Amino acid sequence: MDTETERKHSLDALTNGAMAGIWEWVQQKIPVGVEVFDAHAHIGADVDGRTMTAGGMRDRMAQAGVSRSIVFPLNDPNARDDFSGPNDVLWNAYEEYPDLFVPFFRLNPHRDYEKEFERCLDRGFKGLKLHPVSQAFELDDPEAVRLFGMAAEADLPVLIHAGFAMQRIVEPLLPTVERHPELRLILGHAAMVEVLEAVRAFEIHPNVLFETSVVGLRDLYVLFRTLDPARISYGSDIPYGDLPSTLYATLAAADAAGVPDGELPGILSGNIRRWFP
């Protein structure tokens, strides 16, 4: 098979064959007229070998009927000091598909980030992605705290990796949330290592959203049982997750937790679309 055929084949495998029944359930569960918005996806290359192109993302979205995606760099081997190279790749993807993508840039709080922060802000990026594990920082490190302050000042939403391999989320992040209640934060992977603690700490802060990508079903269930669904947004984490599987996990967990169908448009789209109309 050539790569094009191979790619189509692997995309089809997510919605056909053994997956057909699951995909059918997902499609009948998505309320009519809802334009699904993916709050967590990557374009570029990662040190672990994963890659995703703008065209690959477009194909995946078209196949699953997803209309918009927040996209940002991976942990790119070409990040150099400031992620300017991967951020440029992101911006090019956005210019190619401005209706599909909401571009976030990525930074390393350990490095000189001021120039790149200003450059990306001036360029028109819509948000910032931070990954405490990949960039080896704590959410209460002074340089990270300062960066959160700059984002709050610039009214720039921040998506934080708050999932796999994280040790501390709520305790180091809470002071920042209390100091900048206007700062819009997306907890990537729904703070899955401490979901309940995060729900308790952040439920009174309406500008903190919990994003559902690649979270285990049990944690998703706990999330939907304990948090106002208006604070939960669907995400895929492409290329680590895929759209059909993550849509299924989110919808099945919401269903099992007894979330009313009337909340699904918000979870799949409206809750995050408010920030990026």
Ligand SMILES: [Zn+2]
């Ligand atoms: Zn991710």
